[in-house]
Amino acid sequence: NSGTLSGLNNSENAVPADAKNLRVKLVLLGDSGVGKSCIVLRFVRGQFDATSKVTVGASFLSQTIALQDSTTVKFEIWDTAGQERYSALAPLYYRGAGVAVIVYDITSPESFKKAQYWVKELQKHGSPDIVMALVGNKADLHEKREVPTDDGMELAEKNGMFFIETSAKTADNINQLFEEIGKRLPRPPPSS
Ligand code: GDP
Numbered sequence: 781n782s783g784t785l786s787g788l789n790n791s792e793n794a795v796p797a798d799a800k801n802l803r804v805k806l807v808l809l810g811d812s813g814v815g816k817s818c819i820v821l822r823f824v825r826g827q828f829d830a831t832s833k834v835t836v837g838a839s840f841l842s843q844t845i846a847l848q849d850s851t852t853v854k855f856e857i858w859d860t861a862g863q864e865r866y867s868a869l870a871p872l873y874y875r876g877a878g879v880a881v882i883v884y885d886i887t888s889p890e891s892f893k894k895a896q897y898w899v900k901e902l903q904k905h906g907s908p909d910i911v912m913a914l915v916g917n918k919a920d921l922h923e924k925r926e927v928p929t930d931d932g933m934e935l936a937e938k939n940g941m942f943f944i945e946t947s948a949k950t951a952d953n954i955n956q957l958f959e960e961i962g963k964r965l966p967r968p969p970p971s972s
Contacts (some may be wrong), residue, residue, distance in 0.1 A: 881915070
């Protein structure tokens with residue numbers, strides 16, 4: 781099951797330009813409508829604009845952040861653009877991914893159920909050392925909440941995932957999501 785193209789092998793999850801500059805492929809998974817594109821736009825452009833979705837869907841966007849330990853992480857963010865419907869393509873989509881972010885909508889129990897499906901999918905097809913995050917989005921809609929925070933926390937804990945609730949609308953916890961992922965990436969050994 782190893783990739784044939786160099787650079788796409790599972791062993792190269794976090795590709796170091798050097799020990800202090802990491803580059804990683806991040807894939808987004810989750811039901812349509814949970815806010816995946818909005819999270820990416822908020823993170824990359826600092827905007828919440830539902831109408832600019834089209835610009836994200838087709839390919840990937842990248843964004844570099846600096847962490848406190850002076851490491852930088854360049855995220856190459858892949859939005860599914862509906863590919864999740866074609867399970868035959870899924871392994872290709874996950875290949876080489878060092879990070880998987882599974883998103884659900886806290887107002888939608890159905891999307892949370894789908895998140896559990898994606899966790900299993902990743903355990904089947906993802907690299908064993910992939911960093912996984914579970915994200916309960918639309919946290920600003922607390923009056924419509926139907927998925928308790930504890931349920932998300934429990935699912936994440938059981939599967940060794942990082943858990944956070946976000947709002948792409950208010951920007952709550954969006955940068956924190958990516959910073960926490962960055963901290964959890966495996967660091968390459970220092971070169972001699
Ligand atoms: P995707 O299909 O998962 O990429 O979902 P989108 O990013 O296209 O978002 C779907 C809808 O949810 C849009 O109408 C967004 O405006 C809305 N949305 C996304 N994130 C949030 C959020 O954090 N809070 C609220 N209230 N709405 C959101």
